[in-house]
Amino acid sequence: MKFSKATNYALHTLLFLAASPPNKLIGVQQLAERQEVSPTYLSKILTKLVKAGMIESTSGANGGYRLKRNWEEISFLDVIHAIEGTTSLFECEMNHGSECLIQKVMVSAEEKMEDFLKNQKLSELAKK
């Protein structure tokens, strides 16, 4: 049970884009160098963010990525869900008739964490 590195890459990339001049396109290579990842792998991660509507990409010469307009509203939870998916962290697939009490506890624990992450905006961190 650990967060994937991909989530870390995604968060750092977003933060880096936020620190760059607005609307400036930044190529994958530059982003990848900064984090010491292979560009192709990072691009895979970034397409997830594109599909989630957080950034947009421009292909062709001088292409790259940049934040979308409403990026200031993006929370940590949004990014995590975009990369790791939205399925519950704990799933009891046993067949004890009624709903699982253990499951319930775990799900509320998860919600505690998500409530916190929901209120952590990237734009807050970007100011520092």
Place this chain on the structure above:
Amino acid sequence: MKFSKATNYALHTLLFLAASPPNKLIGVQQLAERQEVSPTYLSKILTKLVKAGMIESTSGANGGYRLKRNWEEISFLDVIHAIEGTTSLFECEMNHGSECLIQKVMVSAEEKMEDFLKNQKLSELAKK
């Protein structure tokens, strides 16, 4: 990023032991059947709980597992730590000089969840 099935097995086993007559030894086979796991795999999980001091095992004929005296104090977090380990869910291993702000946010999110799980005792669930 998901909790492992082993954690689920561990929690269910503990709850089942709590519902059994106190001090009665229960064999792995019976515990495994109930959860539809292989006995050998379950025993591996249970040895972790033994090492964590939550249950104790008796070998030989009529052997098995039973809860230790202070089991009522066992929290969900204890079990999770025993099975999954205590390392942080998120680790930024990048080399950007100062400590990572992202890391800090993630760690506090994790603590939110752990604070909740710390207060969820197995004995509470066992009553139901």
Place this chain on the structure above:
DNA sequence: GCTTACGTACTCGGATATTGGTTGTCCGAGTTGAGGCGG
């Protein structure tokens, strides 16, 4: 009746598949901008 030996029913722990997800690479296809060349 007491002890000893043995068989049985367990757990314990190491070694070893198997599987699935994460991480990463490779490459062809499509896209855009810039520069050159001919009119």
Place this chain on the structure above:
DNA sequence: CCGCCTCAACTCGGACAACCAATATCCGAGTACGTAAGC
């Protein structure tokens, strides 16, 4: 000066390989209990 062509620099997406942890199995070793044999 304008339009077309081509090239280079990109991103995109799928296919594939490497790796690692979770999951699961197998088996030998140790341990305790019960029973039966022997004295």
